[in-house]
Amino acid sequence: MTALTTTALDALGNDVPTPGYDRTAVKPGIVHFGVGGFHRAHQAMYLDRLMNDGKALDWGIVGVGVLPQDRRMYDVLSTQDHLYTLVIKHPDGTLEPRVIGSVVGYLFAPDNPSAVLDRLVDPATRIVSLTITEGGYNVNQVTGELDTSDPALAADLEPGATPGSVFGFIVEALARRRAAGVPPFTVMSCDNIPGNGHVARKMLASFARLKDPELAEFLETEVRFPNCMVDRITPVTTDADRAALAERFGVEDGWPVVCEPFTQWVLEDDFGGVRPPYEDVGVQIVGDVEPYELMKLRLLNASHQALCYLGYLAGYRYAHEVCQDKLFVDFLLRYMDDEGTPTLPPVPGVDLDRYKHQLVERFANPEVRDTLARLCAESSDRIPKWLLPVVREQLAAGRSITRSVLVVASWARYAEGVDEQGEPIEVVDRLRDKLVERAQHNHEDPLVFISDPDLFGELASDDVFVTQYTAALKSLHEIGARATLEAL
Numbered sequence: 210m211t212a213l214t215t216t217a218l219d220a221l222g223n224d225v226p227t228p229g230y231d232r233t234a235v236k237p238g239i240v241h242f243g244v245g246g247f248h249r250a251h252q253a254m255y256l257d258r259l260m261n262d263g264k265a266l267d268w269g270i271v272g273v274g275v276l277p278q279d280r281r282m283y284d285v286l287s288t289q290d291h292l293y294t295l296v297i298k299h300p301d302g303t304l305e306p307r308v309i310g311s312v313v314g315y316l317f318a319p320d321n322p323s324a325v326l327d328r329l330v331d332p333a334t335r336i337v338s339l340t341i342t343e344g345g346y347n348v349n350q351v352t353g354e355l356d357t358s359d360p361a362l363a364a365d366l367e368p369g370a371t372p373g374s375v376f377g378f379i380v381e382a383l384a385r386r387r388a389a390g391v392p393p394f395t396v397m398s399c400d401n402i403p404g405n406g407h408v409a410r411k412m413l414a415s416f417a418r419l420k421d422p423e424l425a426e427f428l429e430t431e432v433r434f435p436n437c438m439v440d441r442i443t444p445v446t447t448d449a450d451r452a453a454l455a456e457r458f459g460v461e462d463g464w465p466v467v468c469e470p471f472t473q474w475v476l477e478d479d480f481g482g483v484r485p486p487y488e489d490v491g492v493q494i495v496g497d498v499e500p501y502e503l504m505k506l507r508l509l510n511a512s513h514q515a516l517c518y519l520g521y522l523a524g525y526r527y528a529h530e531v532c533q534d535k536l537f538v539d540f541l542l543r544y545m546d547d548e549g550t551p552t553l554p555p556v557p558g559v560d561l562d563r564y565k566h567q568l569v570e571r572f573a574n575p576e577v578r579d580t581l582a583r584l585c586a587e588s589s590d591r592i593p594k595w596l597l598p599v600v601r602e603q604l605a606a607g608r609s610i611t612r613s614v615l616v617v618a619s620w621a622r623y624a625e626g627v628d629e630q631g632e633p634i635e636v637v638d639r640l641r642d643k644l645v646e647r648a649q650h651n652h653e654d655p656l657v658f659i660s661d662p663d664l665f666g667e668l669a670s671d672d673v674f675v676t677q678y679t680a681a682l683k684s685l686h687e688i689g690a691r692a693t694l695e696a697l
């Protein structure tokens with residue numbers, strides 16, 4: 210058994226490829242906030258590919274964690290010289306591991322905020338990238354404006370505060386770079402948010418405006434925020450994943466990442482200066498990412514929501530189980546065909562029929578073992594961004610919302626906290642208390658869950674939506690998820 214460190218790399222067998230480049234020659238060029246599973250399966254993997262081709266050696270990644278729970282990532286990566294194993298899980302059970310070397314540092318911000326600022330202010334840092342989840346952008350779901358209620362954000366608005374939040378660090382670093390005459394870095398959001406670059410710009414500028422209006426203007430005019438669409442299903446790493454890597458490949462890795470074979474990154478070429486030649490390793494560089502982004506969010510991500518609550522209520526626990534059940538697959542395809550797809554603009558070069566069937570195949574990969582619990586988490590950040598826009602557009606066009614409405618009702622039913630077998634559900638959401646409290650009154654007041662203007666806006670007073678929602682919730686209560694799908 211080999212514990213993963215630089216000195217141990219030579220001891221790994223041929224079936225575990227390792228960085229084919231001299232990592233001591235890799236210079237930091239990117240600061241990444243939110244080094245979780247996805248970043249390590251996606252952007253860090255693309256950079257590792259480039260580095261293996263002898264390119265982008267001045268684009269090493271320094272990760273930053275700002276949340277208390279990120280200490281664990283700091284501990285693991287520090288003891289492994291920032292190396293980790295990416296394991297691709299093929300549907301036939303083949304595991305394809307590779308040691309990734311593009312992450313060259315990791316800073317745990319609560320312990321060392323000045324080191325984070327120094328790294329951000331360093332002229333060598335030309336890109337600051339983000340996978341901080343949808344919630345990390347502090348967007349009020351209905352107004353689309355900055356929500357400053359997050360305590361870390363509010364603390365960073367105090368005059369003279371040492372930054373603690375991602376927004377605090379980025380804005381302070383941009384102010385210092387500006388004062389020192391250092392060009393700003395590009396901010397590259399890689400989160401699943403419609404117009405992720407636009408949202409990052411708007412929220413950071415709103416935050417900066419509360420500190421210094423001039424700085425906000427600088428940020429809006431001088432800093433680049435490319436939009437991008439990112440895609441690779443990356444479930445939470447389990448102990449079984451660690452054990453499989455150790456038993457089958459002899460690698461002892463404190464925190465490997467597992468993912469599906471598919472990967473996609475569609476990126477706007479909107480950088481403040483030079484950037485890594487991402488296109489050399491399969492990234493699609495386009496002028497307008499919006500069609501790709503809408504396709505992915507309204508077909509893939511919204512379908513994840515369409516399968517997770519109904520599947521969970523019916524007794525499933527994994528995405529692949531749901532997607533091997535014809536009743537659920539038919540439901541997903543009908544949602545995609547009749548409701549998601551009509552809201553999409555033409556997507557250049559994409560055969561949407563093929564894309565949708567490929568999605569179902571990807572969801573059904575039994576080796577990925579993506580849990581419904583992961584897909585059900587933080588729904589209050591997902592449903593308003595991925596599904597409700599579909600509902601609104603379909604309503605405005607007088608088209609079907611049957612399946613989207615059932616998904617919303619299944620979320621409301623799920624939030625009651627007990628599944629159809631009477632087992633308790635652990636609702637994970639930053640709005641958990643409010644959601645569960647409302648959902649527990651679903652029976653006596655069927656509109657209580659959707660009467661939250663911060664999440665549903667005007668929908669609670671739309672007659673068509675309300676009528677269909679009430680009927681869907683009643684059906685879930687009376688006959689359950691499976692029979693409701695059968696009755697559609």
Ligand SMILES: NC(=O)c1ccc[n+]([C@@H]2O[C@H](COP(=O)([O-])OP(=O)(O)OC[C@H]3O[C@@H](n4cnc5c(N)ncnc54)[C@H](O)[C@@H]3O)[C@@H](O)[C@H]2O)c1
Nearest residue numbers: 243244245246247276340341342343345400401441442443
């Ligand atoms: N997992 C996937 O399949 C996948 C695929 C495509 C895109 N994404 C995007 O990546 C994001 C992260 O997914 P993941 O699988 O890496 O999750 P993860 O839980 O493994 O990692 C999330 C990271 O975000 C950080 N974070 C969360 N909230 C934050 C906040 N308010 N401020 C700063 N940092 C914060 C966490 O500390 C952690 O480092 C998703 O929310 C999504 O937008 C994920």
Ligand SMILES: O=P(O)(O)OC[C@@H](O)[C@@H](O)[C@H](O)[C@H](O)CO
Nearest residue numbers: 401439440441442443510513584
């Ligand atoms: O990670 P989130 O919260 O944006 O969404 C949950 C899943 O839909 C998402 O992680 C998908 O697996 C991913 O977007 C696939 O590329």
